[in-house]
Amino acid sequence: MGDNVQRIEQFREQVLAAASSGRALRIRGGGTKDWYGQASDGDILDTCGFSGIVDYEPTELVITARCGTPLAEIEAALAERNQMLAFEPPHFGAGATIGGVVASGLSGPRRASSGALRDFVLGAVLMDGKGEVLTFGGQVMKNVAGYDVSRLLAGSMGTLGLMLQHSIKVLPRALRETTLRFETDEIDALRRLNEWAGLPLPISASCWHGGVLTLRLSGAQAAVVAAARTLGGQAVDDGPAFWAALREQQHAFFDGDASLWRLSVPSATGAIILRGAQLIEWGGAQRWLRIDADAAMAHNIRRAVAAVGGHATLFRGGDKRLGVFQPLAPGVARIHQRLKAAFDPSQVFNPGRMY
The missing domain is CATH 3.30.465.10 (Uridine Diphospho-n-acetylenolpyruvylglucosamine Reductase; domain 3)
Structure with missing residues (x-):
């Protein structure tokens, strides 16, 4: 002590x-x-x-x-x-x-x-x-x-x-977890995810990439078994390793030197047409984009995402002069400034780390 x-x-x-x-x-x-x-x-x-x-x-x-x-x-x-x-x-x-x-x-x-x-x-x-x-x-x-x-x-x-x-x-912890895989394109994957979101299914994670939709079911054994029977798909044995790799960005999608953007959008949003490769999580609400982007492309990415009610973050790599986080609306920016002034009037802690 x-x-x-x-x-x-x-x-x-x-x-x-x-x-x-x-x-x-x-x-x-x-x-x-x-x-x-x-x-x-x-x-x-x-x-x-x-x-x-x-x-x-x-x-x-x-x-x-x-x-x-x-x-x-x-x-x-x-x-x-x-x-x-x-x-x-x-x-x-x-x-x-x-x-x-x-x-x-x-x-x-x-x-x-x-x-x-x-x-x-x-x-x-x-x-x-x-x-x-x-x-x-x-x-x-x-x-x-x-x-x-x-x-x-x-x-x-x-x-x-x-x-x-x-x-x-x-x-x-859940008593039972099962991972299922389905071969499907992006549009059909988003349709399925949004349909399933309205049903009493114990879905605890989802990931679409490269024509494959991966789903995790978590809960009581009877609920997971019944949901797997209803959904179909192919049960896989590497579920825990797959979700751990996705969480730590060790999935093959994250390999390479291209900058990584995180797009946060309403889950019901359809396919977002942008250059580069995408991986979709959270039932459609989180989308990862790998692309080399200059200032003009960064503006286009943020404009496309804002048009559907979302925001875009330059998550890893790339030119941080483009701004890592989505620019704040003037009113929200003033609230940030007042909070900073109230808690840290001398600007001691991590100045500039966010904006």
Whole structure:
């Protein structure tokens, strides 16, 4: 306990020193997502030494851990009690920490059925740009004081402060999982996915690429068996390995040097006609695009996606001068600026990492 108190004091000293000298701090845990977002400069504030599971009560379905706790450690503790992080966060490297998971806000294949990372964040402890430690939310869903702020931190890329601790809702693992494959083109795959979304089927993940639609069913044994019988398709044995590779972007689609765009659209959206190869997840709501794009092409991508009510992110590779994230509407940009000013008035934390 004493070491953790001392570490918090060291963080505070580093934050106050940076604020007084006008320097920036670059918050870094395992560094597995350093490439994500705009380039960020500044002195490194290393969180890896501030780790450990603070509290885990399986019957309450909540785990609380310090920001530098390895994601693998948390997943191992949950697996012992047959529980999981239902949003299936990607690691992108062995050093991934829970702080980086929350800061990046990324969710994996199960997101469409279980919810996004931000839906599972119950509480957080944050050190702001003045070195003050603030507590938001709680350890149970009914404790909603400050809950919106806790969720606001998810995906904030460390720009609002140093997230010291997180309380996250967990769920039981499914009793049975089965993976099915269907040979079908993109248009028919999207039609099927949207039809199935309206039926009581235990679909927990989907992926279409290269004429093949892959589906995961999760739930009680009777429900999974009945759904597999209804849907047909070909049962495959490599399901767990396939979904893990998709989550970590080790699927063959992600190979190569072309830049990777993430297109977020309403799931009922039809085929989006763009140059380059596409992979479709989340029942049609998440689409990955591999393409070499100049400024004009980036504008066309964002215009095409905005036309259907979505947004596009330059996820990996490419020229970040094009802007990694979809430009904000003026009103939304002002809200971002006010939040930044409230939590980090000296612009200490990860300046420019998002916009």
